[in-house]
Amino acid sequence: MKNHKLDYDYVIIGSGFGGSVSALRLSEKGYKVLVIEKGKWWKPTDFPKNNWQLKKWLWEPRLGLKGFFKMTFLNHVTVLSGVGVGGGSLTYANTLPIPKKTFFSSGSWAGLADWEKDLAPFYEEAYRMLGATKNPSVGPADKALKQLAKELDKADQFGPTKVSVYFGQPGKTVSDPYFGGKGSDRTGCKLCGECMTGCRHNAKNTLDKNYLHLAQQLGVEIIAEHEVTDVKPIVVKDGSEGYFVHFKSRNQKQTVSTKGVIFAGGVMGTIPLLLKIKQKSLPRLSDKLGCNVSTNNESLINVVSNNDDVDYTKGIAIGSILHTDENTHIEPTRYGKGSSFFKTMLLPMVHGSNIFSRMAKMIWGILKSPVVFVKILFSKKFSEKTTILLFMQTVNSTIRIKRGILTPMKTVVENGPKPSAFIPEAKTLADQYSKIVNGTPFVSFLETLAGIPTTAHILGGAGMGANEREGVINANNEVFGYKNMLVCDGSMISANPGVNPALSITAISERAISKIPNKEIK
Numbered sequence: 001m002k003n004h005k006l007d008y009d010y011v012i013i014g015s016g017f018g019g020s021v022s023a024l025r026l027s028e029k030g031y032k033v034l035v036i037e038k039g040k041w042w043k044p045t046d047f048p049k050n051n052w053q054l055k056k057w058l059w060e061p062r063l064g065l066k067g068f069f070k071m072t073f074l075n076h077v078t079v080l081s082g083v084g085v086g087g088g089s090l091t092y093a094n095t096l097p098i099p100k101k102t103f104f105s106s107g108s109w110a111g112l113a114d115w116e117k118d119l120a121p122f123y124e125e126a127y128r129m130l131g132a133t134k135n136p137s138v139g140p141a142d143k144a145l146k147q148l149a150k151e152l153d154k155a156d157q158f159g160p161t162k163v164s165v166y167f168g169q170p171g172k173t174v175s176d177p178y179f180g181g182k183g184s185d186r187t188g189c190k191l192c193g194e195c196m197t198g199c200r201h202n203a204k205n206t207l208d209k210n211y212l213h214l215a216q217q218l219g220v221e222i223i224a225e226h227e228v229t230d231v232k233p234i235v236v237k238d239g240s241e242g243y244f245v246h247f248k249s250r251n252q253k254q255t256v257s258t259k260g261v262i263f264a265g266g267v268m269g270t271i272p273l274l275l276k277i278k279q280k281s282l283p284r285l286s287d288k289l290g291c292n293v294s295t296n297n298e299s300l301i302n303v304v305s306n307n308d309d310v311d312y313t314k315g316i317a318i319g320s321i322l323h324t325d326e327n328t329h330i331e332p333t334r335y336g337k338g339s340s341f342f343k344t345m346l347l348p349m350v351h352g353s354n355i356f357s358r359m360a361k362m363i364w365g366i367l368k369s370p371v372v373f374v375k376i377l378f379s380k381k382f383s384e385k386t387t388i389l390l391f392m393q394t395v396n397s398t399i400r401i402k403r404g405i406l407t408p409m410k411t412v413v414e415n416g417p418k419p420s421a422f423i424p425e426a427k428t429l430a431d432q433y434s435k436i437v438n439g440t441p442f443v444s445f446l447e448t449l450a451g452i453p454t455t456a457h458i459l460g461g462a463g464m465g466a467n468e469r470e471g472v473i474n475a476n477n478e479v480f481g482y483k484n485m486l487v488c489d490g491s492m493i494s495a496n497p498g499v500n501p502a503l504s505i506t507a508i509s510e511r512a513i514s515k516i517p518n519k520e521i522k
């Protein structure tokens, strides 16, 4: 089959941060682009009022749940991720920090480029495109973090987050404030704290409102509610004649042909898909596939206040950040009013080397103040009383994702320590924060019982290397062994950023696509 007969120049699998950047930039270079996304299109008014509306919030199609928030339970970690046109931007907390210097000089990409210098203009562009601005508001949870910063003698390390939210005037709609009239309307943020259940107020700069919106104007096609199941080279084994991309909806299977493919399904989409197709369709993929997966050393601790007079839902989802040392950061995170689903999964936070010591500590903690415990768990104002402390570290601990015998994925411990639910610094900070808000720290029952942490920042699995023995992709995100095939999503992240990763995924994808030449006009 000759190039001119192919249906598309590029097919992009997934429409999260990496996929959206790829769609816009490739179309600007003159390519014919198709994006295939397994989740739904969402309008602001479609989002649920709170996370008890499971059908609109959770993604678990086998149970008929077609929301945008997915939980994946793996052996060593529970992963939270987004599904839908716009990927993780639909459910993320808008926070866009640039990682510390160690990120740019460690991991499997170290030395492949001068990353800090190379990426600087792409971080700026990512900020511009995502409409990033300093959070102007200070909610009760941010005040409590500021107090913690003072007590730690780190007041200078506390500050507002940079976020992808349109603030303007609360509730007032204006025409495109970002792209000189080419973008969509925005309405001023109401500081309702609902960002992670989808912004119903049109203030959050999700990817469907920036990169994808502009890409569609340039002719990019987006097919939602279809999942890519296979990618096969056409005739020539290295894909130099193009690829067939197979995808399906509930009742229909389809195939398109394309010159190039961008894998952008996020770690939870790209890695299981590549592991599956390495077995037959893409056998040249590096054996490093699935290796060096990190969790940002994250800990999610729900601190529930015993006070009735403070509303911790006020503000945007993450309003401030505190850098407690060179490697460690915490952010107070919130859901909006009524979003208390997670209380069904919580147990008191206790550390201990085995389940018996943890159970004993937990029962003792409950017996010491049973009334407080019952009051918290049955409170109708659970979300108003709760701050989720998001603790992150640059310290490296990685796992490997493999194909399970009965499951698409299982995890095994790789080098160094496995991700831990028991990070002493996280507990100390949570205890200190709890004192400030007169609260009690809770974590997922899987942490307390099985020591399995939860992360919203799963990264790696298709990392960079100098060759196919060291990585799955090269420094320009090109997959070793195949032509015109790139990975542009969280799987390409080759060191631990230690902070929220969406901005870095956007910037690195911008750089990768900038290396692709414009389409030749024949």
Ligand SMILES: Cc1cc2nc3c(=O)[nH]c(=O)nc-3n(C[C@H](O)[C@H](O)[C@H](O)COP(=O)(O)OP(=O)(O)OC[C@H]3O[C@@H](n4cnc5c(N)ncnc54)[C@H](O)[C@@H]3O)c2cc1C
Residues within 6 Å of the ligand: 013, 014, 015, 016, 017, 018, 019, 036, 037, 038, 039, 080, 081, 082, 083, 084, 085, 086, 087, 088, 089, 091, 092, 093, 094, 095, 096, 196, 226, 227, 228, 229, 264, 265, 266, 267, 268, 269, 270, 273, 318, 456, 457, 458, 488, 489, 490, 491, 499, 500, 501, 502, 503, 505
């Ligand atoms: C609750 C929550 C809050 C977060 N808050 C922040 C934050 O404040 N700041 C931050 O930086 N990060 C945050 N994150 C993390 C951030 O959302 C992710 O790091 C980011 O979305 C990853 O981007 P990506 O390009 O890897 O792909 P994703 O955004 O994960 O998108 C991948 C898309 O591909 C689709 N897909 C997967 N497989 C297929 C397939 N086979 N066929 C078709 N489509 C497929 C998926 O449905 C999905 O829509 C948060 C995450 C969660 C869950």
Ligand code: SF4
Residues within 6 Å of the ligand: 165, 188, 189, 190, 191, 192, 193, 194, 195, 196, 198, 199, 200, 201, 202, 203, 204, 315, 316, 317
């Ligand atoms: S705080 Fe409310 S209005 Fe503002 S971005 Fe978040 S969900 Fe939208």
